[in-house]
Amino acid sequence: MKNFIKITCLIASIILISCSPSKNVKHSNTNDFTIAFGSCNKQYVENVLWKQIKKNKPNLWIWGGDNIYSDTHDMNKLKKDYETLKNQKGYLELVNNIPVMATWDDHDYGKNDSGIESPKKDEAQAIFLDFFNVGIKSPRRNQKGIYHSEIFKSEKGSVKVIVLDTRYFRTALTKSTKKKKRFTPNTYGNGTVLGETQWKWLTDELNESKADFNIIVSSIQVLAAEHGFETWGNFPHEVDKLKKTIIKSNAKGVLLLSGDRHISEFSKTKVTDLSFPLIDFTSSGLTHSYNGFTSEVNKSRVQEVVSEISFGILKFDFDTHKITMQMRGKNNKLLQELSQTYP
Numbered sequence: 001m002k003n004f005i006k007i008t009c010l011i012a013s014i015i016l017i018s019c020s021p022s023k024n025v026k027h028s029n030t031n032d033f034t035i036a037f038g039s040c041n042k043q044y045v046e047n048v049l050w051k052q053i054k055k056n057k058p059n060l061w062i063w064g065g066d067n068i069y070s071d072t073h074d075m076n077k078l079k080k081d082y083e084t085l086k087n088q089k090g091y092l093e094l095v096n097n098i099p100v101m102a103t104w105d106d107h108d109y110g111k112n113d114s115g116i117e118s119p120k121k122d123e124a125q126a127i128f129l130d131f132f133n134v135g136i137k138s139p140r141r142n143q144k145g146i147y148h149s150e151i152f153k154s155e156k157g158s159v160k161v162i163v164l165d166t167r168y169f170r171t172a173l174t175k176s177t178k179k180k181k182r183f184t185p186n187t188y189g190n191g192t193v194l195g196e197t198q199w200k201w202l203t204d205e206l207n208e209s210k211a212d213f214n215i216i217v218s219s220i221q222v223l224a225a226e227h228g229f230e231t232w233g234n235f236p237h238e239v240d241k242l243k244k245t246i247i248k249s250n251a252k253g254v255l256l257l258s259g260d261r262h263i264s265e266f267s268k269t270k271v272t273d274l275s276f277p278l279i280d281f282t283s284s285g286l287t288h289s290y291n292g293f294t295s296e297v298n299k300s301r302v303q304e305v306v307s308e309i310s311f312g313i314l315k316f317d318f319d320t321h322k323i324t325m326q327m328r329g330k331n332n333k334l335l336q337e338l339s340q341t342y343p
Helices: 052-054 075-087 089-097 121-131 196-206 236-249
Strands: 005-010 015-023 033-036 061-062 098-104 146-155 158-163 211-216 252-259 265-270 278-282 300-307 310-319 324-330 334-341
Touching: 061 158, 075 089, 075 121, 075 196, 075 324, 098 158, 158 196, 196 236, 265 334, 278 334, 300 334
Parallel strands: 033 061, 061 098, 158 211, 211 252, 252 278
Antiparallel strands: 005 015, 005 146, 033 310, 146 158, 265 278, 265 300, 310 324, 324 334
């Protein structure tokens, strides 16, 4: 196994970069780089997928949010729920020898569908950083929001992972008057998902990226906009801003990852002036799923909705500039696959 170098990129008035060797991975992998990711994990039930995820020999695990279900402003309960996750059978066996990156979503941030108004978000952030072993002197300890990025390098190329915080700064949603829909899109230009500071950070991260692939992690879906639950589509001007930011940056191989929905699906759209299609790979959930799913509109969907427990796998090929995206479930069964070659 090649030794990977992890470069941690943090926001400050000047970008701070610290370089240190990543954890030694004791297994071999025929892919140039492999990422496993998932979301929606009830810490108090058995997660039968941890062992299956490990079979794919990932170089990195990414939490996509709802990593625990706490739904609380009681910080003692939040701490206990993270401890329960730590003791969830199979979890430590997966993550002890590989890097872990994470965002949060509403159930591990505060209450259901909560955003900027959450009264204990700073306290919850401190507990989040404690659980993920972020150093006490890290600039992330003084930052509002949990967004961060890392670059993973090998002899063949590099992958930059940009983790967004879609909770800390997200402003009010507009309730829907339609049945079976919780929210309707805000008036164009009204509200924000990321907030001004995080938008500037994301713009800089993409503008300065020299990586062969750039993976953007959002806890909520970006491209699927019609279902009436939480989505970037509730802030249509923010979706447009994200597309324009990606175009202007000339960042290579941009792929979106998301969770939240208790279903897994691929969403794909052509963006004018972008040399590759924009794909949003949604993987949800790890311990529970929307088993009763029948149908819902998503004009960007390609292939089918997977409504059983699953996790996501990304296999990178630096020679061909290709990412192979897989949804896998119980017994490591391949449920669906999509490949994209980038210029």
